[in-house]
Amino acid sequence: MKHLIDKLEKNRILTKEEFMYLIENRTPETAEYLFERARAVRQKYYGRDIYLRGLIEFTNYCKNDCYYCGIQKSNKNASRYRLTKEQILECCKTGYELGFRTYVLQGGDDPFFTDEKIIEIIREIKKGYPDCAITLSIGEKSYESYKSYFDAGADRYLLRHETADEEHYSRLHPKELSLSGRKQCLKDLKEIGYYVGSGFMVGSPYQTDENLVEDLLFIKELNPEMVGIGPFIPHHDTSFREFKGDNGELTLFMIGLIRLMIPNVLLPSTTALGTIDPYGREKGILSGANVVMPNLSPVNVRNKYLLYDNKICTGDEAAECRSCLENRMKKIGYDVVVSRGDIRTEAIKGE
Template sequence: MKDLIDKLEKNQILTKEEFVKLIENRTPEAADYLFEKARAVRHKYYSKDIYLRGLIEFTNYCKNDCYYCGIRKSNKNAIRYRLTKEQILECCKIGYELGFRTYVLQGGEDPFFTDNNLIEIIREIKQNYPDCAVTLSIGEKSYRSYKAYFKAGADRYLLRHETASEEHYNKIHPKELSLSNRKQCLRNLKEIGYQVGSGFMVGSPYQTTENLVEDLLFIKELNPEMVGIGPFIPHHDTPFKEFKGDNGELTLFMIGIIRLMIPNVLLPSTTALGTIDPNGREKGILSGANVVMPNLSPVNVRDKYLLYDNKICTGDESAECRHCMENRMNKIGYDVVVSRGDIKPKTI
């Protein structure tokens, strides 16, 4: 396995067969070797700095019905909410005082938030905090809408493709959604000029090793600035409630691979990793990640934005999340920094 990991480190793309071999024949020893190489690469670009993203989950209404998601429109047990513009701005104010310089506005695809609503919110955030980045994570929109948000001041856009296999995509999404449109949205975002984030679930129902390889090859082709991956965790009010969701070890291995594939990528260690393992986020950083995303949402709505079961940190105040994360990173030898946390150029 070391020879394949060495090829990745030299920025040589593996064949499909080599990727399958690497993933299916991984061992603890191979993982340790991969993580050692991945840490060396991320230290080259980012030293031991950890970038914070302040997550504001502003609506859990969604018009989509993805089979794996706890806020899918068919979930009649979900307690729905929307934050007002004033509440969102208050989250930003609290976050700024805590050292956050990137805000991530994340929500379901909620028709209530029109382009005009979103543009007004983006503009006001940028006006109040010109030294901060605004990231949107609000799903599939038209080219025109993406352009309007960008013009209003949005810097980044997160849109996980979830799976690059059309056959697999159709098994975990309703027929109204299409992988081709998802991929086109990502290409539109790149063309407009966003710093783009994509990503996928690891261990989702019906996923094969070949599907994971397709994800890696698509990520390599897209060359996004950010890649967010996390383990599939079932939600009790979805069609996939009976599926197993303990995929942390494989998720960490994929993080290491992605760090070597795109050396300067912004790579989060996700809340989902921390949900399945008390030390999951630390392990993500030690596997090659360099971003963490504490929650700035009001405490009274956090337990309502449940994409999956047993999500952590739903009862913590923003300051608690921030300081807890800093302490966790310090304990493994890393430093949370006050920074927008933009991507470093590949020329280093």
Template sequence: MNKKHNLLEKVYQTNDLTKEEITDLLETITSEDREILYSNALKTKQTYYGNKVYLRGLIEFSNICRQDCLYCGIRASNAKVERYRLTPGEILACCDKGYELGYRTFVLQSGEDLWYTEELLGALIHEIKRRYYPEVAVTLSIGERRAETYQSLFASGADRFLMRHETASKKLYETLHPTMRFEDRRACLNALKEIGYQVGAGFMVGLPGQTLADLAEDLCYLKELHPDMIGIGPFIPHSETPLGAEKGGTIEDTLVMVALARLLIPDSLIPATTALGTLHPQGREMALKAGANVVMPIITPTSVRKQYALYENKICGDDHPEDCRYCIERRIQSVGFEVDLGRGDSQQFISWGTDTEFL
């Protein structure tokens, strides 16, 4: 068995590789190796989660953002975006619709929009939990706030928090995020874990200036952080950003990262991202067969959905929530998986709850 097949077998059997081993694998991987990797990632997913794919209803409630990330279509400097904010009442109406459609996790996502104060968000979360307790989990994806705000929102009933670390390279992070600090991002993720959230991190694949060693470092950081959720998507250029003319990430490279994330952090929840479905008509299905086990259909009102354009040509822009719900269910079933509409907590969270029950 050659060195590369040794590495493929090692990561499958031990759920561990060094940064150097990951880099070696990425430098020499062939299409045959990829198939072995995907197959092993799928078997690992099935060991931890069976054949289930969890659905989350995604509500993109504001495209206003104070940050100016070089790759993002809703960056503060993009004057061509038609900005919007959903009121708490409109967000609750989305939740009502989502609940009717069977969703039991709502992901509230926005740009970094401080119009939504700690008090306003706390009251909104409290009302969502009051309406649907104990069935529904609330996930936030609202960017960087003070640790005290995270604590307050957790006390109001928020269960999970998604915040991609974006890249584990300090140099690349600060090049791409001129208004942000690498250390602040890490501090936010650490605070969220300490407070007790189920935490999601993750990164983009194919960023300008990103090396294979950077991608290996991303996976090592995730193994160290051990988040409950890992979001990995391709970089897709947006024409109204400084990186608009750059080449985007590929589906093949992204799927390799999804599979390696599954093997290295086997109990994590990994979405098959909308960006993958944008790059390839079967992108999400391909991710599910490479170790992903979550899909987040959009339940944002169609009147504003196209304005939440982090990247261009995003799929499902005109679809009504019920269309997305049943379309994605058919797609999931078509590749041999079953939809689970429950809360879909991570195995790490479930194990932690079991371990601490009698303390």
């Protein structure tokens, strides 16, 4: 088992069969060796720095009905909201004062926010905070829309592919959405020049180990700057409410594999990890992650942006959230830094 981890670290890829063997036969000892190597590789590029991303969840309206998502269109129990441009800018102001230099504008696929509105928001943020990066996470759009956001000043785009298997994709999404459409969006984003982020859920309904290997191979082919993965957690108002969602151990293993596969990737330790395990975000960092994403959204809307049940930190003020995460990182030997957190293409000198 260790020889396969060594091979992955050296070659940055394994065969489908080798990945399958690693995942199916993993043990706590194998996992610890993987995490040790992942930490060493991450340290070559990022030292002990942890990058902050300020999450602004600006709308929970969505025109889609993804079966796993708590803000799906058909959830009549969701309490809907939209932030105004002024509220979004206030979140940015608060974040800047707290040391955030990347804002992540995340929302459902909400037709209310036309390209013109999104462009205006991007320009206002860039005008007020020219030294900050803007990441968008607002779903599938046309090439022209993506290009207009980029030209307005957006730097990065998060669009998780969720699963690289077509049949599995169709079991997680309504027929209006397709894997080919999602892949085309990712291709468009890369072509335009964004920092691109993709990723997937671990333990989603009907997922197999083979699906996970296909996800790894797709990620390697895409070669994104960012990869966001987290455990599937069910939401009580979706058709997947009965599915089990405790997949933290396997999620950490996948983080370690991705770090060895793309050594300099920006890899978050997600809120979902912290939701299923009180020390989940720390474990994510110790598995090879190097990004955390505290919430900058107004406290009065945080418990309305629930993609899954029992989401943590919905009642914390932004300052509390940042301070809490900084202390958590310090306890495991890492430093939260004031930085845009761009990808590093060269190893740190002396490492």
